[in-house]
Amino acid sequence: MSSALPTSGTTIVQELPFKWKVQGAIFIIGGLGFMFDAWDVTLNGALIPLVAEEWGLDRPTAALLGTSNLVGMALGAFLWGGIADRFGRKNAFSLTLLMFAVFTVLGALSPNFGFFVAFRFLAGVGLGGCIPVDYALVGEFTPAKLRGRVLTAMDGWWPVGAALSFFVSGWVMATADNWRLILAVMILPALMVFLIRRNVPESPLYLAAKGRETEARAVIDQLVERTGAPVRDYVIEQPTAERPARWWEQVVALGRYSWKITATSWLLFVTVLLVYYLALTWLPSILTEAGMAQSASFFATAVMALMGLVGVVLAALLVERVGRKWLLAISAPLSGIVLILVALNLQIPSAAVGWVLVFGVIVQVAIPVLYAYVSELYPTELRASGFGWASTMSRFAAGFGPLLFAALWPVVGLPALFTGATILVIIAMIFMAKFAPETKGQELG
Template structure:
């Protein structure tokens, strides 16, 4: 007999899927907006508070310390108390902390609050991608998850707009920018009461009646609900027309059949985090250091950010045509070339062109990475597996902002982006070793 997860896998993409994607995507965009805003705040505070490169590095890095912890803990909690619950909690945590950060009166206070913000941000991303991947129809699952990741570009674009129009207004512009970050706290209610819990998670916990009700809700949206649906949903003790899944058995992500993919996934996460956050968190500040004024550097950053959207679009199409592994490796290779060119760029035209290429390929790679991660693990450890990989990657995002000033002193922008290009190459090689899971059923 057909299982619930098989019924979900074979459904067409319906209005229920769109609402789940949009609901999760808004949370994703708010996450990106928060991460992106700090790069503009750093550039403003460097002038206003006369901060040293070391102080700026810690403001940029401390959030990623929290994200590393949050990603690991969030993934574990998602496998125990549910994807939706953790998703809502993370929005509440980082929304309130970001709002409080707007009231910072010292570097120490800002650093402490950015750590708390990071806890929420780090936990949200792997949990949201896991939730969406577990509902997406099998034939377009990768494309749907890349579409979710594309909301990151929307959020980063919002951050760039706020950075361009709000931060330079006056000395309190950066405070108003951070105050906008309290929006996720309110949106947590939408997630908690408006999005469904994962059917696979519910079945793994033996909550079959709840799982059946959600599946039938999606079937009604597609016009394929069985005729006796009301009896099955209202009477959990009755005979169901489908075979319930067996409770999932927990395994280690380092079990013999999983360890190779786990190691490769961790390498990809480390390389892409090191290069992405090293480049984009420092981008406005690097442009200011090259002699551009604050408004001009923010304007260039805004233009460069726009290229993220077509990058996601290309990845969303290619991931079902080329497959996960080839798409991810190709975009990582493109990112390496773009990073090397950016390090050599000197004129405004070449800076913008190389920066847009880096945005295009880098964010396309992010989309493919989030699509492939949840597919590598069985239900019982899917949240833990994706969360652990994200947590390891966050170690690189902690290191990256601290590494940039040292590399600048040693060899300038050429060395900085040369290191980032090398990291992308290593990540691309690791991506080629991952198993191809396009079109397969989630374990």
């Protein structure tokens, strides 16, 4: 007569009922950090033409602003992902926003373009940790049966932040005509979210993976009580491996776990997000050069970002039915094709803006599915760093991509540039189809 294996604490957490006052609160707090990430990244597209005008910069030089910010985010993504895996999600969860707020203040006070680029880089280092840390924490508190929808819904905060960025930029420039105030508007809410995050509990999956049994039990018992779940006996499984601390050890560990999954994650992040960041960075300038007023181009891009909420809703409804791989394989290349149509219709502003809005919907089907999918490909001890390194690769590509884009734009034209980016996305989809598994309905390891 065989006895059943004891239930693990990890299983208890992932089988809890979802309650808005418990897991939902963590989703909202994590999502607000993600919103600031979107706001800041999107801000590059608004700031580039404004600082270029103030300091007399050419297009490639002004593009360094976006590059410095995104490269800072790239470094922050793997630095904070590693910190989250070694020292805990909670500490990284709050400190990322504090660093961002401090250097955003300094950026608003910059006396010249050189200082501004440096402070935008350092603000990016702070904010770059938000996505990997937030997704790891929210995913580890979410019941397994809802995890795909919740992580997909996390991306709903992105179009909110991106839309706010352009709406605020358009409003400030229309009323005060001072780009420094655009930065100042972000600071107070960022500090408020930092203070709120100090009350978020540490991830019980992280505590269990680190062998901190007493702390893990305290969090799990509290979650069981607050969600009204039946009390069950459980065990905290002993950790099997210690998370490497150094960045090269992180890469080695990710490759040792599965080079195919790691390569797939990096390819997906680089190609899909390159398409999106190119649009965010250059659409205001593209629309302005096509004859649209600067404030109107800001508002058009803001509406595009806001239309992404429709895409996020579609992704949340479809991700558990269709599966991560199929939904991503359809929506990601399609978003690139729509961007090509934008470039081909610039002589007809109404048609171009229409395709811009369609792009806003379709790309925000692809991106939340991408985030949910990659966050599920790694085990707990590698989740934040695995996601962080994939995010790092995308930030580097998105940082240097606009520089190349600015140089090639007058040479080969917009349609050819967007076609090249779309071909890269298709290559990544083929790689995913061959080497990465479907994660729909799987329990996190």
